[in-house]
Amino acid sequence: MSQTTFRALGDPTRRAILTMLADQDMTIGDVSDQFDMTRAAVKKHLTVLEAGHLITVRAQGRERYNALNPDGFAPIRDWLSFFDHFWDDRLANLKDVLEKEDPS
Amino acid sequence: MSQTTFRALGDPTRRAILTMLADQDMTIGDVSDQFDMTRAAVKKHLTVLEAGHLITVRAQGRERYNALNPDGFAPIRDWLSFFDHFWDDRLANLKDVLEKEDPS
DNA sequence: CTGAAGTGATACCAATTGGTGTCATATATA
C-alpha cells in the first residue's frame, strides 16, 4: 500500500529531511544536528520515511547512512497522474463538444 | 503553506473522496452514502480537504456540492518536481563525468 | 404553516502521533 508513503509526506519535518537528503546522504546524527529535537525523535521520522520507501539505509561501520530512494516517490507521482489524465480527458471532451456545437 | 495540502492527502478516506469527486461533484450526503461512517465524520474530512484547497464547495439551495479543485494539487506537483529535477541533474552530472573519463 | 431533508457545529472519546528521557548495544580509538 502507498498509504505509508502518503503518510510519511504528511509531516513537515519529514519533508524537510527529504530535502536535506537531496544534497547528501546523512547519518541520524547529521540530521538531528539540523533540528531542535532529540535523536530519538529524528529516528522515529526516519523510520516512518523508510516504511514509506522514501529512503534507504546503509550501514557503514557504526554509522548508518540515510539516502533518498527515488523509486519511492513513484506511488505519489502515479496517484497524481490519475487526476492529471482525468483533467486532460475532461478538457478534451469539452473541446469536442465545443467543436460540435460550432464547427469551424 | 502547503502543509494543509500534504496533510489532507495523508488519509486514505480523503484520497478516496477525491477519487470519487473526479467522477462527479457530490454533496456530503452523496459522499457519506459511500462510506461506513457518519455524515459528521465525512464532513470533517471535507473540511480538511477544503483547508488544503483540494476541493471547493458551492451552495445550491440547501445542498452544498463539493468539487475537485485542480489548482490545489499544484503544491504537491511542485514539491515532487524539485526532486525530479534534482535527479535529472544528478544523472546529467554523472553522464558528464563518464564522458570525461572515457571520451568517445 | 408544518414537517421532512440537508447541513453545520459542538462535546466527547479512543487511538494515533510527535516528542522526551533513559538504557542497552555495537564500533572506533587512545
Next chain:
DNA sequence: TATATATGACACCAATTGGTATCACTTCAG
C-alpha cells in the same frame, strides 16, 4: 582493555486525529 561515539529500543506523556452522538439551523414540499 577502557572509553567515547553512534545508534537502537523502550516506556512514557501531551497533543492531535478520526470517529460518534446530539442539537440547532436552513430550505424545500405538502
